Amino acid sequence: MTYMHKVLLIEDDEFTRFMMREIISGLGVEVEIASNGDEGCKLLEKQPGEFGLVLMDLHMPVMSGIDATLKIRNEVQDPPSKVPIIAVTADVTYHNSSRVAELGMNGFTPKPVSPGTLLSLIDQYCAA
Amino acid sequence: MIATLRAIGFDNRLGLRLVIASLIVGSVLSVLSTSAQLGASYFRQRTDATLVLSRIEDTLASPLEQAVWTFNFDQVDVILDGLAADPNIAFVELQSSTGQSWTRGDPDEQAATPDDQRVYELVHKLDNNRSELVGVLDVRLSLDAVRARVWAEFWTTFLTNLAKAYIAAIALLFLVGHMVSRHLRKIADHVDNTNADNTNALRLDRAGSEKTDDLDRIVDAIDRFECRTREQMDALGNEIIDRKQAEAEARQALSIRSQFLATMSHEIRTPLNAIMGFLHLIATYKDIDDKPRVYAETATKASHQLMSLMNNSLDMSRIEADAVEIKMTPTDIHSLAKDWHQSAEGMRHMRDKNIKITLDVARDLPPLINMDASHVTQIVSNLVDNAIKFTDAGEVDIAIKNATSDGNPAIDIRVSDTGNGIPEDARARIFERFTQADSGMLRAHGGSGLGLAICSELARLMGATLTLDDRIRDGFTTVFLLRLENVALVDLPT
Known part of the structure; x- marks a missing residue:
């Protein structure tokens, strides 16, 4: 399977970032990484239309995933403002589709992320 | 008017009850004292009246006997008139041995049932030591007039006594109001208004006296009680402050603990996630030999256990710390x-x-x-x-x-x-x-x-x-x- 779009991984923990990047790139998908919400927003603005999926950690320094989502949905130029955002979090409070939908995200996946779940997300959002 | 009455204690139930009690007791006492007074008066008058009868023998018997003996009937009339002039003597009758008869008063009406009756034999002493009956004097005493007088007197005396008792009761009300009730009210107000902020000592507005009475003792007792209470309140207040502080500290400790738990939870989970991810990467790496793959798979299982163990411990700590919202x-x-x-x-x-x-x-x-x-x-x-x-x-x-x-x-x-x-x-x-x-x-x-x-x-x-x-x-x-x-x-x- 070939993928047209890149994945933007926004995650503050270096190990997790590296681990997830390895898994995603192992699936043959191009990954860009950002270590907080602010960096993520800048990357999205710089390369509009490049990303098929944003994997968003929620608890991050500088700008949290929730604030970053708010900024992407409201401020970033279209089309990136409509980019699918999936919350990646260990916090069970956000393991709730309606809750994350209220925050402007398209879904959630619990941490630790299973490669199978990542694969199905990427299939869903980044396919040709 | 009402204010004045209230000021002197007319509205206070204690005063009123006291007055009512005084009135009842006063009335009873009035009846008793009046009865005693008039009873005494009645008996005195009766004794006086009876005494008159007794004296007749000493004072009148001899002159009357002389007058009858000497046939001096004018003198007899004078003496009998004098006797009948006594208001208590209702009927007098003299019958001489010679057949003459004198009466005073109406024997049927007033003396039918005399209170007392004396019959005197008028005896003339002769020289030779003999004596001769000259007549019989019948004197009947009626106390009806005395009773009527006493009865008439009863009401005036009784009403006077009653009025005295009532005046005394009302005076008592004023006095009780002035000397007791107003102080009691002040004590009640004082006790009512005493709280942590108002700690004025209780002082009554009384004329100075060296001797301590019941009111002084009450004031002293209240003062001491308030002192004790204040000390206890202060101690209690300090204890509450201490407790609150301890509670705040405990709450802070708890909040620090749950904060710590939340942070720890996140901080431990994050690297563990990475470890698990990498173990998975190793286990699924295509060029890897079977042995390291089994190692990685085993390590994956172990890290899953660690993860769930840690999650459960943190959750249980949160439940125990009441930090579950x-x-x-x-x-x-x-x-x-x-x-x-x-x-x-x-x-x-x-x-x-x-x-x-x-x-x-x-x-x-x-x-x-x-x-x-x-x-x-x-x-x-x-x-x-x-x-x-x-x-x-x-x-x-x-x-x-x-x-x-x-x-x-x-x-x-x-x-x-x-x-x-x-x-x-x-x-x-x-x-x-x-x-x-x-x-x-x-x-x-x-x-x-x-x-x-x-x-x-x-x-x-x-x-x-x-x-x-x-x-x-x-x-x-x-x-x-x-x-x-x-x-x-x-x-x-x-």
């Missing part, structure tokens, strides 16, 4: 159920189990129900994870149905599996801490034995109940029932 919000359970199904699939994949995960959501569930979605999710995912863990073949089912509990709508969530089942003797202890159905299981499957205890505590905290359902159905061997209560929304969000 229950947030009931209107929730779309249909969408939530899909999330549960999806994560169940994830767990199945993670545990590498070839079993079927089924979701059975009743069609007639309300669109939104009131629940704490994240904690219900936590319970369900724990139950589902257990079900998957203990089931090697067959299926794990999540079923959501309407129910009623005490007539109120409720939601039943059943997590069922076709696994080993729970032995009969272990069913009762399954929700206790550090319990697994048998200790062999602990070795086979790991786990802290806290999972179901946490689920049960969380359920209790949100007013739900988690039980092992005895009604095994459709080939399932273990059925957990989570019954959510108070799920009806009071106000539907618009």
Whole structure:
């Protein structure tokens, strides 16, 4: 399977970032990484239309995933403002589709992320 | 007027009762004293009257005998008139031996029943030591006039005494009002108004006196009581301040602890996630030999155990620290159920189990129900994870149905599996801490034995109940029932 779009991984923990990047790139998908919400927003603005999926950690320094989502949905130029955002979090409070939908995200996946779940997300959002 | 009356204590019940009592006692005393007074007067007058009779013998008998003897009838008339002039003598009759008769008064009316009657024999002493009866004097005494007088006197005396008693009572009221009641009222006001802010000592406005009386003793007692109370209040106040401080410190410690737990939870989980991810990468790396692959797979399983152990310990600490916050919000359970199904699939994949995960959501569930979605999710995912863990073949089912509990709508969530089942003797202890159905299981499957205890505590905290359902159905061997209560929304969000 070939993928047209890149994945933007926004995650503050270096190990997790590296681990997830390895898994995603192992699936043959191009990954860009950002270590907080602010960096993520800048990357999205710089390369509009490049990303098929944003994997968003929620608890991050500088700008949290929730604030970053708010900024992407409201401020970033279209089309990136409509980019699918999936919350990646260990916090069970956000393991709730309606809750994350209220925050402007398209879904959630619990941490630790299973490669199978990542694969199905990427299939869903980044396919040709 | 009323104010004046009130000022002198006319409105106070004590004064009034005192006055009423004084009036009753005064009236009784008036009757008694009047009776005694007039009784004494009556007896004195009667004695006087009787004395008159006695004296007749000494004073009048001799002259009367002389007058009759000498036939000096004018003199007889004078003496009898004099005798009859006494108001108490009702009837006088003199009969001489020679046949003459004199009467004074009316014998039929007044003297028919005389109070006293004397009959004197008038005897003339002759020279030769002989004597001769010259006549008989009959004197009858009537005290009717005395009684009438005394009776007339009774009313005036009684009314006078009564008036005196009443005047004394009213004077007493004023005096009691001035000397006692106003002080009592002041004491009552003082006691009423005494509080932590008003600590004025009680002082009465009284004329100075060296000797202590009852009022002084009351004032002293109240002063001492207030002093003691104030000391105790101060001590109590200090204790409350200390307690509050201790409570604040405890609360702060608790908040620091739960903050620490939350931070630790995140800080430990994050690198552990990375470790698990990398172990997975190693295990699935295409060029790797079998031995390191088994190592990596084993390390993956170990890190899963570590993760769940840590999550459970943190959850239990949070429950013990009262740091679990229950947030009931209107929730779309249909969408939530899909999330549960999806994560169940994830767990199945993670545990590498070839079993079927089924979701059975009743069609007639309300669109939104009131629940704490994240904690219900936590319970369900724990139950589902257990079900998957203990089931090697067959299926794990999540079923959501309407129910009623005490007539109120409720939601039943059943997590069922076709696994080993729970032995009969272990069913009762399954929700206790550090319990697994048998200790062999602990070795086979790991786990802290806290999972179901946490689920049960969380359920209790949100007013739900988690039980092992005895009604095994459709080939399932273990059925957990989570019954959510108070799920009806009071106000539907618009």
